[in-house]
Amino acid sequence: MAAGAAAGDRVAVAALDLPDAEVDWPDTGHTVEVHRAVLRREIVAFHVGEEPGEDADLLWFDITEADLVAQHLTDS
Structure with missing residues (x-):
């Protein structure tokens, strides 16, 4: 689980170059x-985790979908 994440939080990862x-x-x-x-x-x-918890399947978003990612995280 990501540092500082609570058990019910959704996992979110930014992939960098x-x-x-x-x-x-x-x-x-x-x-x-x-x-x-x-x-x-x-x-x-x-x-981004499809649902809260560290074992959730991760959804993939392109950088051009950053606004969608933010919406996805705030709607949960």
């Missing part, structure tokens, strides 16, 4: 850290 040198990769787990502001143009896709 960054150089490896700008990302801190963990020894374990799945959460990476970027220590600078991320520009919108660097986001290539969003993945």
Whole structure:
């Protein structure tokens, strides 16, 4: 589950296109850290849980659907 997410929260992931040198990769787990502001143009896709919970299937959204992603997250 994403850091800070509650059990009933919907999982949301922004997929970025960054150089490896700008990302801190963990020894374990799945959460990476970027220590600078991320520009919108660097986001290539969003993945959002179809329903709340960490085991939900992830829906894929292109960056051009960012407004739809925001609506999808606020409607739940």
